[in-house]
Amino acid sequence: MRFACKMSACTSSNLVVQHCKAREELARTHRQPKKIAQASTRASTFRGVTSWFQPESALRRTSLRLRLSPKRAMAPVAGEVSQVPDDVRKKFTRLQNGSDVRGVALDGVEGEPVTLSCQEAYFIAAGFAEWLKGAVSHSDRLTVSVGQDSRLSGDALVEAILSGLASQGVAADGIGLATTPACFMSTIAPDHEYDGSIMVTASHLPWNRNGMKFFSAKGGLKKADIAVLLSNAMNNAASVGTPPSPDAAAAELIGSVDFMPCYCAHLIDLIRKGVNHPETYDKPLTGLKVIVDAGNGSGGFMASQVLAPLGADTTGSQFLDPDGNFPNHVPNPEDKQAMEMTTAAVLENKADLGIVFDTDVDRSGVVDSSGLEINKNRLIALLSAIVLKEYPGSTIVTDSVTNDGVSEFITAKGGEHYRYRRGYANVISKGKELNTQGTVSPLMIETSGHGAMKDNYFLDDGAYLAVQILIELVRQRLAGSGSLSDLLDGYKEAKEAREFRLKVTVEDFKPAGELVVEGFRELAVSGRHPWEMAAVNHEGYRVSIDEGEGRRGWILFRQ
Numbered sequence: 001m002r003f004a005c006k007m008s009a010c011t012s013s014n015l016v017v018q019h020c021k022a023r024e025e026l027a028r029t030h031r032q033p034k035k036i037a038q039a040s041t042r043a044s045t046f047r048g049v050t051s052w053f054q055p056e057s058a059l060r061r062t063s064l065r066l067r068l069s070p071k072r073a074m075a076p077v078a079g080e081v082s083q084v085p086d087d088v089r090k091k092f093t094r095l096q097n098g099s100d101v102r103g104v105a106l107d108g109v110e111g112e113p114v115t116l117s118c119q120e121a122y123f124i125a126a127g128f129a130e131w132l133k134g135a136v137s138h139s140d141r142l143t144v145s146v147g148q149d150s151r152l153s154g155d156a157l158v159e160a161i162l163s164g165l166a167s168q169g170v171a172a173d174g175i176g177l178a179t180t181p182a183c184f185m186s187t188i189a190p191d192h193e194y195d196g197s198i199m200v201t202a203s204h205l206p207w208n209r210n211g212m213k214f215f216s217a218k219g220g221l222k223k224a225d226i227a228v229l230l231s232n233a234m235n236n237a238a239s240v241g242t243p244p245s246p247d248a249a250a251a252e253l254i255g256s257v258d259f260m261p262c263y264c265a266h267l268i269d270l271i272r273k274g275v276n277h278p279e280t281y282d283k284p285l286t287g288l289k290v291i292v293d294a295g296n297g298s299g300g301f302m303a304s305q306v307l308a309p310l311g312a313d314t315t316g317s318q319f320l321d322p323d324g325n326f327p328n329h330v331p332n333p334e335d336k337q338a339m340e341m342t343t344a345a346v347l348e349n350k351a352d353l354g355i356v357f358d359t360d361v362d363r364s365g366v367v368d369s370s371g372l373e374i375n376k377n378r379l380i381a382l383l384s385a386i387v388l389k390e391y392p393g394s395t396i397v398t399d400s401v402t403n404d405g406v407s408e409f410i411t412a413k414g415g416e417h418y419r420y421r422r423g424y425a426n427v428i429s430k431g432k433e434l435n436t437q438g439t440v441s442p443l444m445i446e447t448s449g450h451g452a453m454k455d456n457y458f459l460d461d462g463a464y465l466a467v468q469i470l471i472e473l474v475r476q477r478l479a480g481s482g483s484l485s486d487l488l489d490g491y492k493e494a495k496e497a498r499e500f501r502l503k504v505t506v507e508d509f510k511p512a513g514e515l516v517v518e519g520f521r522e523l524a525v526s527g528r529h530p531w532e533m534a535a536v537n538h539e540g541y542r543v544s545i546d547e548g549e550g551r552r553g554w555i556l557f558r559q
Contacts, residue, residue: 125164165253
């Protein structure tokens with residue numbers, strides 16, 4: 001059984017409980033061009049950079065037509081204002097969701113008023129520009145790319161974001177339908193190298209939601225960074241009031257670039273080099289049938305722009321067209337229906353592999369040729385088996401809710417399991433920290449499917465994870481050594497796992513939750529039950545339970 005107390009910034013929250021029984025189955029003039037020598041130096045540090053394909057269209061900056069006001073736009077005033085009204089402060093602080101921003105962007109759901117309008121988006125973008133000015137080391141004009149997923153509110157929010165960036169003198173390019181990982185890659189890709197990037201997405205949340213994820217060339221912004229840029233936003237909003245329309249000078253800073261072909265070329269190169277096919281190097285996926293289920297999000301490119309050019313047969317792929325209504329299933333590799341529909345497509349088309357993406361493609365899950373769903377804990381086990389071949393004895397970092405079978409599997413493969421806290425940003429940060437300290441940690445992954453690798457800039461990229469699995473699948477075929485599921489031999493899946501959320505209704509909910517968690521600890525060590533407390537607990541308390549007849553389960557109670 002797993003308990004968890006999941007708190008949020010509101011006057012009530014939930015205690016979350018999961019039961020886990022014994023296991024049964026195992027820019028132009030506005031920015032100075034990069035010098036060739038500088039670009040070459042940067043390129044040498046970029047994995048697979050020599051294959052980045054730069055079509056002319058991807059390098060051409062074109063203007064977006066915007067309505068111009070005869071009145072010159074005023075940039076929001078930077079710095080702390082004497083007093084930010086409470087309503088303005090609350091408007092922006094409630095939009096923070098850990099290391100990103102999320103809110104309701106469209107009317108249409110009863111009881112869910114719009115909290116992330118174009119006005120908020122404008123000031124948040126301007127706040128990010130202020131943050132970025134303090135984060136970069138050069139004095140050239142700043143450049144920022146802005147991507148979006150298929151959400152219905154995306155176009156309007158992107159226009160507001162571009163205007164907010166331009167109001168601060170930033171050269172801002174819309175890159176259209178994109179993925180969260182591609183936005184980060186735009187900050188380090190040769191001939192692009194934006195100073196920052198914003199992805200407009202709310203991951204797998206319903207159609208009326210949207211949000212923003214932020215990057216610099218050093219990676220995703222952290223929780224504290226988001227707090228700073230939101231503080232900038234609320235100060236600017238209090239100073240300026242209503243966002244002005246962009247004047248001609250600001251509009252000149254706004255452009256459009258097609259970056260996705262560049263990102264796709266990067267994935268193609270990774271697969272070619274990773275497989276290193278002795279006969280069909282350029283088309284190493286020839287003879288392979290792969291199903292892609294994009295859930296009508298941003299991931300449809302994978303079938304037509306990555307897999308097909310490499311020789312794969314993608315017949316049977318589904319829901320590739322972007323549609324912000326998400327009419328077929330929730331685009332989420334944790335979603336039961338999403339996995340079942342992909343499994344059905346794999347079996348019907350006799351495919352070798354199925355790939356499921358979430359909306360913005362920073363998460364993925366797969367289905368093997370037998371119909372075995374590989375997501376959550378099983379995905380962690382599979383990727384661990386793959387990376388431990390290259391990094392024997394290394395440390396795999398996961399969140400706190402992974403099952404005991406994952407730990408046993410990693411240990412049996414010769415690795416170390418570091419079970420940390422819930423939240424992909426926490427998991428990735430811990431992996432970075434361990435590597436900095438000299439502990440090799442090639443994989444850090446949450447049960448949600450957010451997985452990052454040391455060899456990929458510690459970036460959670462669902463397409464990159466799928467690429468690693470595809471490479472391993474082809475290598476196995478070349479070696480005549482079986483299927484993906486064979487890599488999972490010895491892994492024990494929980495027979496049953498459940499999560500329960502218990503509402504905490506008191507206004508000061510955090511101390512109340514801490515009191516309950518402490519009560520659980522006292523019960524766990526009281527000796528009243530045959531429970532064994534985990535030696536290390538980074539989040540809440542975890543105990544193992546002897547259920548008799550050789551069966552063991554576990555409980556995690558966390559805040």
